[in-house]
Structures are given as structure tokens and as C-alpha cells.
Amino acid sequence: MTRVALIRSAEGVAPAALSSTVPTLPLGLAYIAATAAAAGHDVSVVDAVGESPSQLSSGFGITWLGLTNEEVADRIDAGTEIIGIGTMFTHNWPMVRELTRLVRKRHPDTPIVVGGEHATALPEFVLQESPVDVCVMGEGEETFTELVPALRSGRDLAGVAGIAYRAPDGSVRRNPRRARIHGVDEIPTQAWEYFDVSAYSRCNLTNGLQIGDAPPTIPILATRGCPYQCTFCTSPNMWTTRYVTRDPKLVVDEIESYVRRYGAKNFPFQDLTAIVQKKWTREFCQEIIDRGLDIHWQFPSGTRSEAVDDEVAALLRRSGMAHMAYAPESGSRRIREAIRKQVKDEPFFESVRAATAAGLHVQTFFIMGFPEDRIRDLAATVAMLVRLSWMGVEDMAVSHYMPYPGSAMHARLLESGKVDLSDRWLVNPLRSHSAWVTRETQVNENFPPWVQVAFALLAYSVFYGVSAIRKPRYFYRMLTGIFLRPGTDVSRLQRALKNIIRTKPKFGAIEP
Numbered sequence: 390m391t392r393v394a395l396i397r398s399a400e401g402v403a404p405a406a407l408s409s410t411v412p413t414l415p416l417g418l419a420y421i422a423a424t425a426a427a428a429g430h431d432v433s434v435v436d437a438v439g440e441s442p443s444q445l446s447s448g449f450g451i452t453w454l455g456l457t458n459e460e461v462a463d464r465i466d467a468g469t470e471i472i473g474i475g476t477m478f479t480h481n482w483p484m485v486r487e488l489t490r491l492v493r494k495r496h497p498d499t500p501i502v503v504g505g506e507h508a509t510a511l512p513e514f515v516l517q518e519s520p521v522d523v524c525v526m527g528e529g530e531e532t533f534t535e536l537v538p539a540l541r542s543g544r545d546l547a548g549v550a551g552i553a554y555r556a557p558d559g560s561v562r563r564n565p566r567r568a569r570i571h572g573v574d575e576i577p578t579q580a581w582e583y584f585d586v587s588a589y590s591r592c593n594l595t596n597g598l599q600i601g602d603a604p605p606t607i608p609i610l611a612t613r614g615c616p617y618q619c620t621f622c623t624s625p626n627m628w629t630t631r632y633v634t635r636d637p638k639l640v641v642d643e644i645e646s647y648v649r650r651y652g653a654k655n656f657p658f659q660d661l662t663a664i665v666q667k668k669w670t671r672e673f674c675q676e677i678i679d680r681g682l683d684i685h686w687q688f689p690s691g692t693r694s695e696a697v698d699d700e701v702a703a704l705l706r707r708s709g710m711a712h713m714a715y716a717p718e719s720g721s722r723r724i725r726e727a728i729r730k731q732v733k734d735e736p737f738f739e740s741v742r743a744a745t746a747a748g749l750h751v752q753t754f755f756i757m758g759f760p761e762d763r764i765r766d767l768a769a770t771v772a773m774l775v776r777l778s779w780m781g782v783e784d785m786a787v788s789h790y791m792p793y794p795g796s797a798m799h800a801r802l803l804e805s806g807k808v809d810l811s812d813r814w815l816v817n818p819l820r821s822h823s824a825w826v827t828r829e830t831q832v833n834e835n836f837p838p839w840v841q842v843a844f845a846l847l848a849y850s851v852f853y854g855v856s857a858i859r860k861p862r863y864f865y866r867m868l869t870g871i872f873l874r875p876g877t878d879v880s881r882l883q884r885a886l887k888n889i890i891r892t893k894p895k896f897g898a899i900e901p
Contacts, residue, residue, distance in 0.1 A: 391470050392470045394432075394472050395422055395425070395583075397434075397435070397455075399457065399458070400437075401451045401452065401481055403819050403823055413657075414581070420576065424529075434584065436583075451820075462488070465492065469499060470499065470500075470541060474502070474521075477506050480815060480818050489519045489521050502536065502540075509623075509795060512526055512553035515553075516553060517561060522540075522555050531551075535549055569629060569631045581647075596687075596689045597881070598879075599884065600655045605652055607651065612634045612635065619728055620728050621728055622796055624661050628661070634669050641680065648682065656687070661690070670701055686711065689714050698743050713751060715737070715752070721769040721770065728759060728798070741782060751781070751783060755773075758826060760798070781860070786822075786882075787849065789826040790821065791820065791821040791832075792817075794815075826842055849882075853882070
């Protein structure tokens with residue numbers, strides 16, 4: 390048995406974002422905790438966000454939520470034998486980097502392992518910038534299970550697939566990637582007992598809409614990977630393009646267990662591409678209906694549209710779906726082709742029509758400022774949003790494009806020298822959700838930043854302006870809900886505005 394400490398550092402947040410972007414329960418770390426515990430190890434977790442979900446501070450030019458690095462380090466037991474740190478988003482790396490430096494001072498002989506999307510995208514960079522010993526690339530469960538005994542025994546790591554590591558001579562080495570996990574139904578479900586589940590719900594740190602008076606909200610992962618290859622997305626690097634679904638009955642078993650254990654009622658699915666297989670979706674919905682589960686579930690992260698027709702939409706509604714999001718990314722067909730977003734106009738609009746006709750709350754996501762964007766493409770996005778609002782779509786979000794390490798587009802921009810790996814560029818993806826973009830953060834060279842900002846604000850104005858005409862009662866509920874009905878969100882814009890109005894951060898510098 391090995392004493393393993395798993396850590397989630399403070400997370401970067403954007404209090405002034407027009408789209409709701411908040412840290413949520415960490416699925417990846419909870420899976421690793423469950424896998425390590427199942428292997429017989431003594432697991433402890435330090436969750437900087439869950440243990441201090443209202444503590445704000447500043448550093449590296451952005452706002453951070455959660456315990457300071459000093460507070461995190463204080464919570465690591467002296468007898469810990471391996472320290473694992475999750476770093477899902479690149480904008481969190483500067484904080485994680487400083488944490489690893491502090492932890493190394495406190496625990497000079499304890500191996501430090503970092504995993505997640507950022508470590509997968511830039512393993513050599515992570516090892517060169519920090520005292521981290523090993524980066525886990527891609528899915529972590531099988532790799533971490535093999536890595537722990539290897540580290541404890543001091544075995545040569547050359548044979549452990551799926552890692553980059555610091556060799557005894559100080560050089561950085563990268564092993565071949567591990568094959569994707571085939572038996573996803575055999576992976577232990579998330580070990581939420583190590584986390585303060587209720588704290589996230591109380592503080593509205595959940596994805597999607599807040600339903601009711603903050604009963605526990607627990608994220609679910611029903612599928613892994615995505616079969617598509619969008620150039621702005623890190624999924625092909627993190628997961629490859631292999632798409633794996635869990636048994637729908639086992640997913641419902643998991644949901645039912647959380648209803649019993651935590652009184653959970655709200656389940657946002659964090660899947661990259663949730664609705665691809667119509668048969669799987671039908672079976673999943675019918676399982677919920679047959680069991681009579683009184684729950685709400687959501688697809689807040691954007692989904693494919695091919696499998697959503699009138700039949701599927703009706704089943705989604707009957708089974709308790711409260712909110713779903715589509716992510717066409719651009720109203721311009723030319724841009725969708727350039728970024729390999731395989732969304733065609735008419736099938737997309739037909740799917741949206743089926744969803745809104747079934748009474749589902751529908752949101753759409755768009756991005757402005759791709760390197761290929763021209764003014765006519767921004768105008769096409771605004772035009773699409775007008776049509777979607779008139780069709781009954783109730784919510785939208787426009788982000789400014791910021792390159793994510795691990796994506797094909799970022800690799801191209803990095804090679805051309807248009808971006809770099811400085812802290813300024815690493816934290817920029819978080820700023821993509823704010824209303825503003827500057828010349829220092831814009832990668833598009835076809836128009837000045839004010840044009841991009843103007844079109845983003847125009848998009849919000851015309852979409853919700855049409856919504857006010859099309860559904861005045863809904864628009865009234867959204868506005869009054871900001872001040873008068875704090876319990877249930879009508880839209881994600883309403884939720885974002887509540888966060889902006891009610892968050893009054895008092896910043897104190899986080900020292901490296």
C-alpha cells in the first residue's frame with residue numbers, strides 16, 4: 390500500500406465573463422482517486438476549490454478561486470509517498486507550476502506526478518519548467534495504476550507507457566502513448582467521498598443551469614473521446630479520435646446511486662460529444678423513465694446534432710433533460726470547413742427545431758476571431774443567431790478565440806511565432822469568455838480587436854432582443870431572476886450576470 394496525495398490547485402476564474410465559466414467537481418481527479426483506492430493505496434485528496442469555494446485572490450493577471458498554494462501545501466501529510474496533481478486547463482498551469490515548486494521544497498524526495506489536458510499537450514515543457522518528475526498523458530487510470538508501484542520501488546520508468554518523465558541523468562524522456570482504455574465499464578466510478586460535493590452546489594460551482602434550491606449537483610461522464618478532429622480542440626491529442634460509450638444501464642445505476650447517497654437531483658454530463666448514437670440515447674432515456682427517477686440532467690458542454698430528431702427529443706424531455714447545448718462554433722460555412730467542424734446548416738437547424746419543439750432549453754456556442762475569420766464570417770454568425778433565437782433557442786454564448794495547447798491550430802500558431810508559451814499566453818484562454826479582446830490577445834489579423842468586440846456585443850444584443858420579442862415572458866423571468874429568484878436559473882446568461890453582480894472580489898496577491 391502506498392500513501393498517495395491527489396491535489397487540485399486553485400482554479401482561474403473569470404468573474405466578469407458573459408458566459409458562465411466556473412470550476413466544477415473534478416471528474417478526472419475523482420476517477421484517479423477511485424482507481425488508486427481500488428488498487429489498495431491509501432488515498433488522500435486536497436481540493437483547493439472545494440475546501441475554500443468562496444476565497445478569491447489574484448496572480449498572473451487573473452483571478453483565482455480556492456486555497457492558496459501555501460494552504461494546499463500545509464494539507465499534504467508528511468508521510469505522503471507520491472503526490473499527484475491534476476491540471477485540466479492550460480490557464481491553471483502558472484498556479485500549478487508554482488505549487489509544484491513549493492511542494493518540492495516541503496517534500497524534496499517525494500515523486501510529483503502531473504496529469505490532465507495541459508500535461509498531455511506539453512509534457513516536455515511541464516518537466517522543463519517545474520520540478521515535476523512524471524507527466525501522465527491521456528487517460529490516467531491504467532497509467533497511474535502501473536506508475537505508482539514503479540515509483541515506489543524506484544524501477545526504471547522506460548517501460549511505462551503513457552508518460553513523459555525526468556530520467557536519473559536529468560534528461561526528459563517521452564514514452565509511447567498508452568492505448569485507449571477499452572473496458573470503460575470496468576473503471577471504478579468517481580470517488581466523490583473524497584470531495585465536498587455539497588459545497589460546489591451551495592456556491593453554484595456547477596456546469597449548466599442551477600435547478601431548484603441547490604440540491605447536490607454531480608457531473609457524469611457517459612462517453613469518452615470524440616470521433617471528430619476540430620482544429621481548435623485538444624480532444625484529438627488528449628483522447629485520440631476513438632469514441633467509447635459506457636453501458637447506458639450502468640450510467641443510470643451510477644446516477645441512481647448518487648440520488649441515494651447524496652440526494653442529488655441535477656446531473657450535468659461533461660461528455661465531449663454526447664449524442665452521436667441514436668440507439669444509445671434511446672436506451673439511456675428509456676432506462677431513466679422505466680426506473681421512475683425524478684431527476685434533471687443536462688448536456689451543457691455542447692453536443693452533436695445528428696441523433697436529435699423528434700423521437701429522441703421527446704425522450705430527452707420525458708426522461709428529465711433540462712438543458713442541452715449545441716456548438717456550431719460559427720455561422721459561416723467557410724469557417725466551419727476551415728476548422729473541420731462537421732456541422733451542416735439544414736441538419737443542424739432541423740435538430741434544433743426538434744429540440745425546441747419538445748420544450749427543451751437549448752443553448753448554442755459560437756467563437757469569434759478564428760485566424761481565418763473575416764468580417765463577413767462574423768456577420769454570418771450574427772445572422773445565424775437571429776434565426777436561432779426566432780426558432781426558440783433560449784440561450785447563447787460567444788467566446789473570443791484563444792489557442793489551446795494540444796490543438797492543431799495552436800501548434801500551427803506556435804510554429805509561426807504568433808503565440809508563445811509565456812504565462813501571458815497560457816492564461817489567455819480564460820479571457821476568451823470575457824467581453825473584450827485586445828491586440829495582445831487576438832490572433833486574427835484580418836480586423837482590429839474593436840471589430841471583434843463589436844460583433845460579439847452585437848450578437849448578444851440581437852439574440853436576446855429577438856428573444857424579448859419572441860418570448861417576452863421568458864425574457865422577463867430571466868431578468869427578474871437575477872435579483873428576485875436566486876434558486877433556479879432560467880438561462881446561463883442570467884447565471885453569468887448574477888455572478889458578475891454578486892461577486893465582489895477583494896484581491897490579495899498570490900506570491901510564487
